[in-house]
Amino acid sequence: MTVSGTRIESQLQQAWSALFPGTAVSLDDDFFMLAGEGSAGLLALRARSGMERLLGRDIPLSLLVKYPTIRELAAFLAEARDLEWPLAVKLEEGPEDRHFFLFPPLDGNSIWYRPLAAELGNCCTVWGLEIPGLDKRQRPIFSMPELASRFVGEIRSIQAKGPYFLGGYSFGGLLAFEGAIQLEAEGETIAILAMLDRSCPIAGKSVMGGMICPSALVPGHRPLAWKIDAHWNWTTRWIKTRVRLAKGGKRWKENARVPDTRKIMKAAALQMMAFYSPKSRLGGKMVLLRQEGTGPADRGLDETYGWKGHVESGIDIRFIPGPHSEVLDGRNAGILASHLRPYLGREGNPGGE
Secondary structure (H helix, E strand, O other): OOHHHHHHHHHHHHHHHOOOOOOOOOOOOOHHHHHOOOOHHHHHHHHHHHHHHHHOOOOOOOHHHHOOOHHHHHHHHHHOOOOOOOOEEEEEOOOOOOEEEEEOOOOOOOHHHHHHHHHHOOOOEEEEEOOOOOOOOOOOOOOHHHHHHHHHHHHHHHOOOOOEEEEEEOHHHHHHHHHHHHHHHOOOOEEEEEEEOOOOOOOOEEEEOOEEEEHHHOOOOOOHHHHHHHHHHHHHHHHHHHHHHHHHHHHHHOOOOOOOHHHHHHHHHHHHHHHOOOOOOEOOOEEEEEOOOOOOHHHOOOOOOOOHHHEOOOEEEEEOOOOHHHOOOHHHHHHHHHHHHHHHOOOOOOOOO
């Protein structure tokens, strides 16, 4: 190990140790083993923050999948100059003729799916898709169909023809749905769309005092003060995003670094999630993995979380632990995998078993 590599090891160890107080983090500890039953995604985001601050460079979280120990990651970073920011990350190696593509959640990173992927590797190769812009050099995309189209192109570069196995959690579920109907429009078959705890979006806008925000933010029976606050928060977020876009516009064209890019990406995802409305029905089958109950009472969701009118081949429902923010935690990975494995394995879709 070079002097530079030894210094990087020390910096990485400092960043990781801050995440696991009371644990003596060694150079050969696997990050995902350290995360255990917790949220690998949340811990990885915090790890990246510390690593980028100490190393003074932007770090793709996808590197943790390939180099999960400090020793491995430091050795790679000591030699690497230009880091790759792929659209598709192989989260788990499996059978070469069966691929499962997971669309990214709100922050654009696929590492949230790593615990689930580890449980599914025996039945398929699991890919995590990542939103363009994580490198802070690409202009964020504000259109759900455009973003899904980018992913469809990447999926086709890995698997040219269907049937396709797709899935996504929360915002990623909407992206997966849009990607699925685009593939079907191109004549392809969707074997299964796994919707992980995501309801069908409420489309449209409502106007109050000249401010525009999604109708989902202002359900009818809410107090007036709550509605005003919702509109105000949405409008200020929209203004900040537009200001950041204006400041970063020219620099993105020149492929220069724009520090606010990840914040803009998140705002873009929130905007897409709020206003997205499916333009077509899904011809393939959906399996909905959702929590018990019918969701927020003020949205009046049915047992299919509102997807019933958007899927032609039926929806299987499987119940999973919550809350929503912990669905992808390590402690739940085995449960999710047990529900998904029958749809991804050789036996095909189990129907309404």
